[in-house]
Amino acid sequence: MITTKDVTIEDGTDAGKTFIVKKMPLLRGDRWANRVALSLCKGGVDISGLTTTDDNGKLVFRGLLDMAGVVSVALKALGGVDDVTAQALLDEVLQDVRLRLPNGSERPLIIDTDVTSISTLWKLRIESIKVNLDFLTAGVTQ
Numbered sequence: 001m002i003t004t005k006d007v008t009i010e011d012g013t014d015a016g017k018t019f020i021v022k023k024m025p026l027l028r029g030d031r032w033a034n035r036v037a038l039s040l041c042k043g044g045v046d047i048s049g050l051t052t053t054d055d056n057g058k059l060v061f062r063g064l065l066d067m068a069g070v071v072s073v074a075l076k077a078l079g080g081v082d083d084v085t086a087q088a089l090l091d092e093v094l095q096d097v098r099l100r101l102p103n104g105s106e107r108p109l110i111i112d113t114d115v116t117s118i119s120t121l122w123k124l125r126i127e128s129i130k131v132n133l134d135f136l137t138a139g140v141t142q
Contacts, residue, residue, distance in 0.1 A: 018100040093128035
């Protein structure tokens with residue numbers, strides 16, 4: 001499982017900056033994932049990619065998605081909830097992003113000054129979703 005990921009911005013106004021995306025602490029990450037899952041249910045998002053049918057015709061949780069599927073499901077889920085809830089979930093994934101300074105040290109992200117491009121902001125959100133929901137790609141043991 002991924003616990004951190006370096007994200008270096010290649011182009012735009014943030015080119016050359018490196019951000020460190022870290023996994024949320026266990027309980028906060030679990031609560032965040034639960035809120036995303038609940039928004040799936042409330043929003044009526046198609047989760048057919050998460051299930052399959054066994055030999056007896058019973059619907060079972062597949063528990064295995066590629067990372068693109070994880071991000072797609074999470075973003076669809078957020079699209080199914082009200083603006084305030086969705087924005088809170090999107091903002092929360094940025095809480096564990098840090099900026100790598102030129103001397104190699106790091107510090108917490110200050111969004112208003114460290115990020116100057118919307119594309120960078122979304123790249124960091126997507127990478128954080130990947131890091132925090134990577135367990136969905138690992139499968140489920142029965």
